Amino acid sequence: MGARMGTIFYDLVVHGQLALESKASAVDGWLGIRNGRIEAESKTPLSGVRVLDFGNKLIFPGFVDAHVHCRSCEDEGITATTKAAAAGGTTTLIDMPFDRPDRPVNSAERLRAKIEDIGKEAVIDVGLYVTFPPTGPLDEIAAMAQAGAAGFKVSTIEVDPIRFPRIPDGRFVEAFKEIAKTGLPVAAHQENQEIIFSEAARFLSEGRTEPLDHALSRPAVAEAEAGGRLLEFAYWTGAHLHMVHGTIPRTFDLIEWNRSQGVKATGETCIQYLILTQETLTKMGGIAKCNPPLRTMDDVNGLWERLANRKIDIVTSDHSPYPLFRKNTPNIFDAYAGFPGAETLGTLLYSAGVATGRIGLDRFLELVCSGPADIFGFTKKGRLAVGYDADFVVFDPNAQWVIDDSVLHYQVGVTPYQGMSVSGRVESTWLRGSCIFENNTVVGQAGTGRFVRPA
Numbered sequence: 540m541g542a543r544m545g546t547i548f549y550d551l552v553v554h555g556q557l558a559l560e561s562k563a564s565a566v567d568g569w570l571g572i573r574n575g576r577i578e579a580e581s582k583t584p585l586s587g588v589r590v591l592d593f594g595n596k597l598i599f600p601g602f603v604d605a606h607v608h609c610r611s612c613e614d615e616g617i618t619a620t621t622k623a624a625a626a627g628g629t630t631t632l633i634d635m636p637f638d639r640p641d642r643p644v645n646s647a648e649r650l651r652a653k654i655e656d657i658g659k660e661a662v663i664d665v666g667l668y669v670t671f672p673p674t675g676p677l678d679e680i681a682a683m684a685q686a687g688a689a690g691f692k693v694s695t696i697e698v699d700p701i702r703f704p705r706i707p708d709g710r711f712v713e714a715f716k717e718i719a720k721t722g723l724p725v726a727a728h729q730e731n732q733e734i735i736f737s738e739a740a741r742f743l744s745e746g747r748t749e750p751l752d753h754a755l756s757r758p759a760v761a762e763a764e765a766g767g768r769l770l771e772f773a774y775w776t777g778a779h780l781h782m783v784h785g786t787i788p789r790t791f792d793l794i795e796w797n798r799s800q801g802v803k804a805t806g807e808t809c810i811q812y813l814i815l816t817q818e819t820l821t822k823m824g825g826i827a828k829c830n831p832p833l834r835t836m837d838d839v840n841g842l843w844e845r846l847a848n849r850k851i852d853i854v855t856s857d858h859s860p861y862p863l864f865r866k867n868t869p870n871i872f873d874a875y876a877g878f879p880g881a882e883t884l885g886t887l888l889y890s891a892g893v894a895t896g897r898i899g900l901d902r903f904l905e906l907v908c909s910g911p912a913d914i915f916g917f918t919k920k921g922r923l924a925v926g927y928d929a930d931f932v933v934f935d936p937n938a939q940w941v942i943d944d945s946v947l948h949y950q951v952g953v954t955p956y957q958g959m960s961v962s963g964r965v966e967s968t969w970l971r972g973s974c975i976f977e978n979n980t981v982v983g984q985a986g987t988g989r990f991v992r993p994a
Contacts, residue, residue, distance in 0.1 A: 549573050551972050552587030555598040555933065560909055560922050563899050565597055572929040575971030580925060593933050596966065600904065600923050601630025601663075601930030602885040605911040606783055606807065606855035609665075610638040611877060612951055615860050617660040619950035620881055621988055622981045624858075625662050626948045627882035628932035628965040630975075631912070631920050631991060633666040633689050637703040644669050647682035654687065654990045661988030662981065663970055664930075666915060668692040668726065673704050677717050684721035687992030689915045690781065691718050694728040695765045696735060698830075705732055708768070715776035723993065724781040724805070724914060725773075729765035729790070730757065730831055739872060748870040750824045754817045754832035756872075759787045762831055766790050770797045773804055781914065782806040784857050786831045788841030791850045805852040805914050808842055810880060810887050811955070813854070815839075819955055825866035825874030827955040829857065843897055846906070853910040854888055856880030860952030879952045883942065885932070886963055887956065894936070894962040916993025929972040938964035948981060 549571035556565035557580070571579030571587065579585055609620040609632075617634070624632055634653075636644035644650050650669055657665045666689035671680060680691070693714075697705035706714070718725045738756040742748070747755075766782055770793060773780035785791055785808045794806045811829060816836050820827045827833060845851050859877025868874045885907050892898040898906075904921075912921030919928045942956045967977035975983025 546586050547571070549578060549585060549587040550589070551929070552585045552590040553593065553598060553931065554584070554591070555593035555596050557923055558597055558599045558900055558904055560904060560924065561901055563901055565900065570598070570923060570929070570931070572972045575929055577923065577925055577927050577929050580923060597934040597936050598923065599628065599885070599932040599934050600908040600921050601932055601968065601970065602628045602907045603911040603917065603921050604629045604632040604856050604858070604881060604884055604907070605853060605915060606635070606809065606857045607632045607881055608635045608637065608857070608859040608877065611635075611859045612861050613639050614862065614951045616950070617656060617665070618662065618985045619948075620858065621662040621665065622983075623879070623882040623948040625968050625976045625981050625983055626965070626979075628885045628934065628968050629663060629881060630930035630968060630970050631664045631666065631917060632881065633668060633915060636668045636670045636692055637699070639702065641701045643702050645671050646679045647686045650683050650686045650688060657988065657990045658986065660985050662975060662983040662985060663988045664920075664991045665988055666917065666991045666993075671714060673706055673710055677714055680714065680717045681721065684723055687990065688723060689993055690724040690726055692726045695769070696728065696730045696732040711769070711772050712776060715772050715778040719776050719778040722779070724779045726781040726783050727769050728784070729762055729769055729782060731761040731765045734758065734761040734764070743872065748872060750820045750828070750871045751817055753828055753871045754820055754834070757830070757832050759789070759834070759838075762787055763789045763793065767793055770794070770802055770804060773797070774800065774802045777803070779803040779805070784809045784812070784831060784855070785851070786812045786834050787838050788845055791845045795850050807853045807855050808846070808851055809855050809857045810884050811857070813839060813842055813846070814887060814891050815955055823955050825868055825871060826878060826953055828866065828871065828874045828876050829878060830876040846892070847898055847902070849902075852914065854884070854906045855911070856884040860949055862951045863953055866953075879947070879949045879954050882947050882949065883954070883956055886961055886965060889934070889936075890962040917991055918994040920991070929969065931969050932965055933967040934963060935966050936963050938962070940964055946979070
């Protein structure tokens with residue numbers, strides 16, 4: 540595979556419409572790939588041992604999903620989640636640390652154990668969030684950063700006292716100071732516990748247990764107040780705050796203002812908050828329950844406006860599936876919160892954003908490719924560029940199809956996207972130059988994926 544008569548031969552050459560960074564439209568071109576890395580990007584043909592011509596199909600960088608819960612449900616797990624992600628064009632994800640059963644990744648020892656699991660179970664590449672408990676020494680923060688954590692995940696509201704606890708404000712300030720020394724982001728679930736617990740108790744006392752009552756009992760003020768508080772902690776400690784799953788425009792207005800004050804802050808919304816509303820919750824019940832909840836159409840439109848204006852840094856899936864019996868309950872407050880999303884992230888954002896003209900192709904790449912890779916320090920991911928991993932997606936922008944839960948690749952769970960008409964479809968997914976999904980079949984095996992750590 541060296542030079543023959545002046546011609547360089549690559550292991551693999553890919554031709555198609557390349558979606559390149561900062562380009563408003565795709566460029567007809569070729570990628571030269573060797574040893575799993577992109578070694579050439581060219582407007583003229585390249586030679587290779589294997590040449591794949593995808594014609595007018597789009598070639599995207601592999602999507603990077605920075606908010607996934609592989610082990611929120613024990614019946615799902617790393618292999619099933621990464622298979623589904625591969626089918627959706629995602630080649631790298633970052634997994635949350637709140638693993639069941641009662642085993643949060645809050646020490647270097649647990650992080651190393653999970654890294655071993657990634658090497659055995661993952662179909663795509665995986666970075667890992669870690670967390671810390673509400674009390675006790677904070678020595679593990681530096682140790683986990685050294686062991687390769689992508690960031691720290693915390694919550695202002697208690698989901699589970701052991702697995703997913705609330706962190707008290709004083710502890711936040713103390714921990715943020717230590718996390719600032721690592722340079723890693725600290726990501727926060729921002730909802731005011733006092734407001735939400737009080738409202739939930741009131742709704743229950745009044746017998747208000749319909750699906751919409753879930754959203755109404757978690758008002759927007761709970762998100763905005765907690766977000767503002769966390770931004771103040773970041774201001775005074777120098778930590779990089781990454782606000783997850785923002786559902787209201789004001790969350791991102793607060794981030795933008797704080798950035799103007801010198802706060803290092805980034806923010807994400809999730810695909811469900813861009814395409815679903817409270818009407819979906821009324822229609823589908825617990826299947827559409829998530830925390831924070833779905834909001835109004837005005838909120839959805841406000842998020843799209845901020846997305847186009849670059850006030851939202853990235854879009855994620857917050858994939859967190861549960862079996863149907865955990866979702867369809869007579870009392871909405873008894874239903875588990877969360878649903879699958881890893882397989883549909885990129886396609887839904889393309890369909891609702893690029894295909895409709897709400898965002899351009901270059902913005903799409905920032906939101907689900909280069910943006911998350913940059914925030915979390917994955918310097919070989921998220922771009923079709925020389926020196927980067929040869930992670931790419933072959934995408935048909937003209938495909939018209941309808942989401943059918945029965946053919947998606949999740950182990951458990953149904954989605955609130957069932958029956959939704961979509962423009963654009965993933966045809967194949969490639970990880971480091973090897974195909975892991977094609978013909979609606981995941982061909983990558985458990986152990987194909989690798990653990991990725993920030994540079």
